[in-house]
Amino acid sequence: MNPRLDSLQPYPFEKLRALLKDFTPPAALAPVSFGIGEPKHPTPALIREAVVASLDGLSAYPATAGSAPLREAIADWLKQRYNLPLLDPATEVLPVSGSREALFSLAQAVVDPTCGTQNPPIVLCPNPFYQIYEGAALLAGAQPYFVNSNPARNFACDYAAVPSDIWARTQLLYVCSPGNPTGAVLTLDDWRELFTLSDQHGFVIASDECYSEIYFDEAAPPLGALQAAQQLGRSFERLVILSSLSKRSNVPGMRSGFVAGDAALLKRFLLYRTYHGAALSPVYQAASTAAWRDEAHVRDNRAQYVRKFAAVTPLLASVLDVRLPDAAFYLWADVSRTGLTDTAFAQRLFADYNVTVLPGSYLARTAHGTNPGSNFIRLALVASPGECLKGAQRIVEFCHALAH
Numbered sequence: 452m453n454p455r456l457d458s459l460q461p462y463p464f465e466k467l468r469a470l471l472k473d474f475t476p477p478a479a480l481a482p483v484s485f486g487i488g489e490p491k492h493p494t495p496a497l498i499r500e501a502v503v504a505s506l507d508g509l510s511a512y513p514a515t516a517g518s519a520p521l522r523e524a525i526a527d528w529l530k531q532r533y534n535l536p537l538l539d540p541a542t543e544v545l546p547v548s549g550s551r552e553a554l555f556s557l558a559q560a561v562v563d564p565t566c567g568t569q570n571p572p573i574v575l576c577p578n579p580f581y582q583i584y585e586g587a588a589l590l591a592g593a594q595p596y597f598v599n600s601n602p603a604r605n606f607a608c609d610y611a612a613v614p615s616d617i618w619a620r621t622q623l624l625y626v627c628s629p630g631n632p633t634g635a636v637l638t639l640d641d642w643r644e645l646f647t648l649s650d651q652h653g654f655v656i657a658s659d660e661c662y663s664e665i666y667f668d669e670a671a672p673p674l675g676a677l678q679a680a681q682q683l684g685r686s687f688e689r690l691v692i693l694s695s696l697s698k699r700s701n702v703p704g705m706r707s708g709f710v711a712g713d714a715a716l717l718k719r720f721l722l723y724r725t726y727h728g729a730a731l732s733p734v735y736q737a738a739s740t741a742a743w744r745d746e747a748h749v750r751d752n753r754a755q756y757v758r759k760f761a762a763v764t765p766l767l768a769s770v771l772d773v774r775l776p777d778a779a780f781y782l783w784a785d786v787s788r789t790g791l792t793d794t795a796f797a798q799r800l801f802a803d804y805n806v807t808v809l810p811g812s813y814l815a816r817t818a819h820g821t822n823p824g825s826n827f828i829r830l831a832l833v834a835s836p837g838e839c840l841k842g843a844q845r846i847v848e849f850c851h852a853l854a855h
Contacts, residue, residue, distance in 0.1 A: 458589045462582060463813040470798055476805035483842035485830035486807040488631070488781065492701045492755055492833075495748035501741040508733030515730040516721055517546030517709075524743040525709045532663075533678035542714040543687070545721060546736065548729045549706035550661045550695040554625070555587040557691070557710070560723035561623050561655050564592030573621040577608050579632055579815035579824040581659065584625040593622065597818035602785075605777070606633035610644060612819075618652045627659040629666070629673050632814050632829040633783045634776020642679035649689050655716065658692045661708070662779035664699040664749055667757055673778045677712060687712040698780070699749055700742045707731055707739040756780050759832045763843040767830075770850035782830040783811070789853050793826050803852075804845040 461469075467486060476482070516522075522540035529544075530537045538544055547553035558574060566572050574588035578597035588595040596617055600606040624645065628637040637645075649656050658676035666673055676692045695708035710717065724730070731739070742748075760775060764782065767773050772785035786796045793810035800806050811827030832839050 453590070455590050455592070459586055460582075463809060466813045467797070467807075467809060470794060470810070471801050471807070474798065474802040476801055476803070480805040480845070481841075482805045482807070483834065483838050483845065484807040485832070485834075485839075485842055486809050488698075488831040488833060490698055490701045490703055490780075490833055491835070492752055494701050495742075495745075497745055497748065498700060498702055498705075498738050498742050501738040502734055505734045505737035508737060511733055513730040513733050513736065515725050517544075517731060518733070518736050518740070521546050521736045521740045521743075524740045525711065528743045529677065529711060532672070533675050533681070535677060535681055538677075538711060539714065543711055543717065545710045545717050545724075546731050546739065547693075547708050547710055547724075548731050549697065550659060550693040550708040551583055552706065552729055553693050553708060553710050554581070554583050554657065554659060555590075556723065556727055556729065557657055557693075557720060558587035558591040558593070558623055559727075560720045561657075561716075562588070562591035562593045563622065566622070570594075570620055573617055575613070575617075575621050575624040575654075577625065577627060577630065578818055579811060579827075580625070581627060581631050582814070585816070588623070595816075596621070597816050599818055599821065599823045600630075600633060600635070602823075606630065606635040606783070607637075607641065610648065618648060618654075621652055621654040624649070624654055624656050625659060626656065626676070627662075628676070629660075629662040629776070629778035631659075631662065631779065632781050632809075632811065632824075632827075634662075634779040634781055636673040636777040637676075637679075639674060639679055639682060642674070642676065643683055646680065646683065646685055646690075653689070655689045655691070655713075658690070660692050661695040662698055663694060665753060665756055665780050666778040667753075667760070667775070669750070669753070687714075689713055689716065691716060696739060696742050699752070701752060702738075702742070705735050705738065707735050707742075755836070756832065759836050759839045762836065762840050763832060766840075766843045766847055770847050780832050782832065784828050784830060785826055786828055787826045789850055791853070793824070793828050796828060800846065800849050804849050806842045806845050806849075808846075 526540040576584040598608040691712035697703040808828040811824030815824030
């Protein structure tokens with residue numbers, strides 16, 4: 452077996468199950484889960500109808516590069532969403548089987564573990580972070596290097612603190628904007644810094660933007676990486692974004708997304724994927740085309756999240772250090788004032804009130820002497836408005852009980 456498998460850590464939800472397994476919450480309280488960021492809003496009818504209308508596609512092998520209509524729909528969406536010149540659908544857009552799969556496989560294609568140095572190549576990751584980044588780096592033969600976020604700077608990563616010898620070994624940088632779990636969005640100045648570093652050291656930037664369509668102000672959507680490059684007069688060299696329909700369109704079971712950006716990089720990534728064998732089903736390619744060409748259901752989806760955040764955030768802010776994020780559907784709450792660690796908070800909240808939250812330390816690693824997720828919890832506001840409100844009310848009751 453591949454010995455690199457031994458370097459992988461248990462996934463956060465495995466840790467959560469182990470944390471809660473010996474506790475039986477009160478049977479009188481229906482369970483409320485803020486734990487997993489799985490969208491629960493209904494899948495739009497237009498997507499379901501497109502799936503049914505495309506079932507004849509099951510008789511054909513899918514094209515790894517995706518269908519021309521799907522690539523064109525994605526290119527059109529990128530142009531409208533980010534005010535970009537039209538990307539070349541044939542060379543600058545690549546449909547994938549969800550952003551998670553592509554985030555992992557991209558590292559396998561990009562990282563050169565034999566790069567002429569005694570030390571392994573570096574893959575830089577934000578900390579806290581989406582765990583796929585770490586696993587992708589390790590299985591590609593690279594060493595993950597974690598850049599801690601700073602709560603005092605809107606959870607921005609402190610890239611200035613990264614030593615020059617680490618930058619010299621860096622081959623791939625993962626960023627997540629809007630961020631999981633903090634909801635922070637990179638600014639144009641942040642992108643200017645990262646582009647300068649990439650140009651200086653030659654590493655690839657992979658911008659994970661799967662939460663880009665969950666935000667609060669219709670007039671101010673989050674800045675994207677390709678948009679930032681365009682505004683700064685930079686090409687897409689060594690830059691790709693990864694996006695998904697899962698959160699935008701409530702179709703996590705479809706596993707449909709795309710990678711877009713540097714044509715030279717995508718050409719090599721397509722070669723990798725031809726052998727990797729992760730082509731998107733023709734049925735889902737047709738349904739994805741319909742999804743990317745419709746914005747009405749996306750606006751409705753956003754409005755549902757806005758209403759939930761408006762109801763829940765003030766309640767939780769009365770007992771925890773929490774505020775509205777820049778974007779995404781998570782609340783990142785500091786539980787320090789309760790006197791409990793994040794794991795103890797999650798454990799006792801489940802045991803006493805049947806509410807599940809995810810300890811922040813499970814979403815981070817101890818790096819540079821600290822785990823930046825410690826004493827935080829992540830709440831995914833994916834359930835119905837009633838369930839989210841009920842869960843928030845129970846958290847308030849729980850915190851009041853702790854104070855007395």
